[in-house]
Amino acid sequence: MPIYEYHCEQCGHTTEITHGISETRSPKCPSCKKKMKRIISRNAFHLKGGGWYKTGGYAKSGGEKKAEGDTSSKTSE
DSSP states (O other), X not given: OOEEEEEOTTTOOEEEEEOOTTOOSOOBOTTTOOBOEEEOOOXXXXXXXXXXXXXXXXXXXXXXXXXXXXXXXXXXX
16 A cells, blocks of 8 residues: 655644555544645655666677777687
8 A cells, every 4th residue: 555645734744644546535634633635755766686777787788899800709610
């Protein structure tokens, strides 16, 4: 279930409430019992683990170019 943040315009109280997406009614302020308005706030989204840009998950475009005359990649016969 998502966590929503609500603010009371009457007394200034702010709180987080967990409820379903389909919930349409506004909760009442625990301090003054007036209706609260939902506010939009930043979320905390962190990418963890290997394979991200910082840890080298993306390949460099085109790869490394070899100098002309470089014979180190020839197969031995």
